[in-house]
Amino acid sequence: MGYLPRKKGKRTTFLTSALEEPGTVLLLESCHRITSTLEILAELAPTRIMAVAREITKLHEETLRGTAADLLKVMIGRRLKGELVLVLQGQASARDPEE
DSSP states (O other), rough: OOOOSSSSSHHHHHHHHHOSSSOOEEEEEEEETTTHHHHHHHHHTTOOOEEEEEEETSSSSSEEEOOOOHHHHTTTTTTSEEEEEEEEEOOOHSSTTTO
């Protein structure tokens, strides 16, 4: 879905829409806004599994997985550069199999 909006209100609206997608969603986010975005996601979809990937295809590639709250704990205080790829589990995959 590309880059997330810079303003928090527009980002919240965008993420709400992205979380309704049935399939996996890929988003690009600035290292300066990743914690704010994860805070929004923790409120909107507290149990949704997601991943934050950085340095893709490079020597120090790193992918972190978990809920937004899990990822937020890891991301706070880290010095990051550039853009990050945020991967959101699709709504269809996030449903409880018992439903």
